[in-house]
């Protein structure tokens with residue numbers, strides 16, 4: 003496992019897909035343990051974003067854990083702030099802050115707030131009020147372009163989150179200003195709080211919507227590293243417009259009794275459920291070790 | 293700032309001229325506007341610094357978010373639109389993307405108050421001080437004349453925290469003697485011992501005229517220009533309450549949660565004295581000429597004198 007990045011972004015990347023899969027299992031383990039220790043939090047939507055975020059953090063982004071606010075860094079904007087356990091697990095693993103802090107999630111005095119707060123190293127924005135991250139990403143892309151910085155800005159949203167009107171304002175602005183450095187990702191897990199997205203507020207065809215807003219749209223399996231790699235490669239090659247990766251995912255991915263369950267949106271595993279989940283992750287890990 | 297000998301200039305003009313100067317002196321200053329560029333007086337900046345001007349369309353929530361993103365990337369943004377939309381439509385964006393992150397985002401809301409006139413209630417914002425001062429980290433400034441608006445804008449750019457500027461549409465009389473302007477420090481415009489009139493924005497000169505009338509009746513009124521309702525200058529207010537024993541507040545804004553409420557919050561805990569809060573009470577504005585509206589809503593010198601006399605009787 004790599005620990006430090008150096009000044010020239012010579013990040014020791016994880017290129018091997020099996021290694022990435024192992025990393026995803028470890029991240030699921032930490033995410034679930036944090037949630038159980040906290041006693042509350044958002045399990046389903048944290049598990050559905052693991053592969054997307056792992057690929058970005060362990061393979062794609064130029065970031066610096068010794069200088070988290072370095073001006074020329076790439077930025078990951080977690081617009082669906084409730085998925086922060088996954089973000090915290092990654093940032094701790096990348097030494098942005100001590101791993102022990104993971105177990106303070108949601109406790110009084112912790113830097114690991116229930117929704118991310120600016121100030122914890124590696125966290126780019128405070129989020130939790132859905133719909134605001136893409137606008138902030140637009141501002142960052144505009145500012146970095148003014149400063150001739152060659153950065154990439156990734157913004158991860160939920161599919162339910164795109165019910166918010168502000169998202170579509172930002173969609174318009176990003177296209178108007180041809181913000182090619184901006185890559186959005188929709189974690190399309192097809193569930194929100196009240197039920198299935200198509201029943202709560204049917205979004206229609208995501209891809210056509212973003213295309214009509216003049217974004218370059220790519221669809222991918224959000225748990226398949228190979229497909230995600232191809233999607234991010236394709237996105238990076240687009241130079242005249244923002245890109246949207248519609249990542250098809252499973253809410254609660256990786257744990258059989260959490261997958262696709264509306265009820266698992268906003269609750270944490272109890273101790274016995276955590277043990278059952280760990281047993282499933284152990285099996286997955288053994289399968290990879292072959 | 294040289295106002296070319298004009299004695300009436302709007303506070304939005306003061307803001308726009310400051311932007312132009314900031315454009316020269318601070319290369320990080322950027323201006324975002326939601327399809328009201330001339331109305332908010334951002335057009336001078338836009339002409340001179342087009343590469344630092346963002347036309348944001350009629351999308352206030354996105355504009356506030358983008359301003360936050362620009363601040364996070366080291367810019368000093370001024371996001372401009374009418375106060376009703378800056379403070380109301382985009383309130384949650386201001387709350388989370390700006391105030392919670394404590395960013396150097398400057399929000400200019402023009403067309404504050406009933407003096408907007410003919411456009412009517414939808415455009416006469418009466419709630420900005422209330423909505424903005426409730427937010428931690430936020431500074432709220434209501435300049436009284438164009439020079440104050442000019443200085444407030446320049447000072448806001450220097451503060452590494454969010455600032456909301458409440459600006460007016462109408463050309464308004466300039467102060468004759470400006471006692472100096474610093475965000476956060478109330479200005480004593482007129483000395484006096486019998487009561488204090490705390491006032492901000494376009495009402496400052498009306499209160500000073502009322503003080504002159506009161507002087508003719510042997511009532512000595514102190515006039516305090518509380519151009520910064522937040523953070524509030526407690527010291528000046530407590531001193532005034534102690535020395536004069538009665539406080540009248542006057543604002544072109546809802547009294548619920550407004551500047552007067554902010555004064556009352558300070559005094560009720562520190563130096564309770566008889567008070568009267570003048571302003572908009574439980575009503576939306578209406579269309580009309582500004583001067584007729586001031587009269588209609590009892591916000592003129594005459595009514596200030598009347599309320600001051602009634603208040604003194606309660607001492």
Ligand SMILES: Cc1ncc(C[n+]2csc(CCOP(=O)(O)OP(=O)(O)O)c2C)c(N)n1
Pocket residue numbers: 044046047048050082084130131132133159160161162163164189191193194195253267
């Ligand atoms: C503005 C806003 N409204 C409501 C909520 C409450 N909320 C939290 S998560 C959520 C559902 C979001 O669904 P989705 O974006 O699909 O997230 P996921 O299913 O991936 O967890 C809601 C309504 C919120 N956080 N912010």
